[in-house]
Amino acid sequence: MRALTLVVSLNLLLGPWLIWAQGEDDGKVTCGSVVKVQHQATRFRLHSHDIPYGSGSGQQSVTGFGGGDDNNCYWIVHGTEGEPCSQGEPIPKGRTIRLQHARTRRWLHSHFHRSPLSRNQEISAFGGDGDSDGGDEWMIEWDDRKKFWMRDMKVYFKHVETGAYLLTHDRKYSNPIPGQQEVCGIQNKKDKNTIWFAGEGVYFPNSQSSVHDEL
Template identity: 60%
Template sequence: HAAPFDSSDARRTRGPTASLHSPASTEARPTAAESSPAREGNPPPNARARGETNQAAPPPQRARRALTAAATAPPAPKPAAKRKGQADASSPSSSKRGSRRAFAVVMAASLLALAVAFLVGAGAGVDRSAAATVEVAGSEVTFGSVVKLMHEKTKHRLHSHDVPYGSGSGQQSVTGFPEGDDGNSYWIVRPTPDSSAKQGDAIETGSIIKLQHMRTRRWLHSHLHASPLSGNLEVSCFGGDGQSDTGDYWRLEIEGTGKVWKRDQKIRLKHVDTGGYLHSHNKKYNRLGGGQQEVCGVREKRAENIWLAAEGVYLPANGSK
């Protein structure tokens, strides 16, 4: 039977007045910062006497080094003249194109790792001296790692934003987001306060974990309030740094024979207080852009309960070489 309205959750709710069901609840997206154009430098006093034209001011030190390296690099050899009937050697082969594409992917992933590691280390209590690794197949999900959770059925990422529910608890809403490059879908994997687990420790099946939303600092939370679209258990974000309770506790259940949580491994997250599994489905919110769908809690094991750790920054496991 359903428990009565949890007034303590409602009192501790924080968030703007716009709600998930109000027309003003569309998620605000940060605008791109405008960069001011570089100034052109004035010519030296005797420039006109020497017949020199106005030159740009010297570039910053980092740009100057890059320009120097480019200027001192040997010129590329000219392609040999093509004989009659000979294939054009200047066109890259498919293997070369594949190598370049793979290199670009690795570089982009490396930049993502550096950016996320800096953001997390700046305010999340994560040791930035620990070497973070870009995710690869089979990477272990360790405490302190920053990951996106992908819903297996719909491929949406677990997502939150500073928009409250218009019903139920009124706490910060949690949705499924269809795009993998969204910055509001990163979660920091944390141990519970009474655990002896440390940053970098592997996470075994049966472990109780907490997921902290990286951008808003609130915890993935659940309780007996009804979810807005399906009437299942509401899943929200609640609390913050130094403010948490057992409503933020989730038990890791690894599907299959695996004992330690790894990237791309099927898992379920079972809420400790309510017994509901973290769940999502194709029920969409009309007032949220981008095709966001409901995330809720369901007490039965279903195919829609399964999630996988996807993009992110994975801290190396303690003791690994």
């Protein structure tokens, strides 16, 4: 029943952008996949919605969301404009990617504005289809010896232009988004709150299945 609910929800959310994957599942996170990015320490999910920040850039806010059934937690995995990747292509360590918010079509973005609660680096959602820049680019890193990004593997997202690592923590907003956590960027990768993993979603099968996983 849970899997059926996910299928129906994503069909309604993504419409013509979603082509359902068929084939063998090898656990890789691949380009074109639609995923919930989950925080290791708090289990909150990376989330956005059409609510702007009241300070800083005034762009669309990005938060951590504790509920499981929210379509605003889905993100589409893309390559960059300069280095696109095809649907089903596995993502190697150190690859620069973009994450597009599935519902609003805006890109996970950062810059040198201050975040509202902790005064760290603000993380926003910005741009849209055909409107993306270098502030949307994130390098994916991990400590595991696997060559490719795998589901449930602990990973870090490093903002290419500023060097900040994506983080959430237990600093929570009040109205109009009560209970949602601040998402921000910091320079210290060793902070435990910089660790994320790819959770539930729709994963396109590996289009390069002959490539070995191990280094």
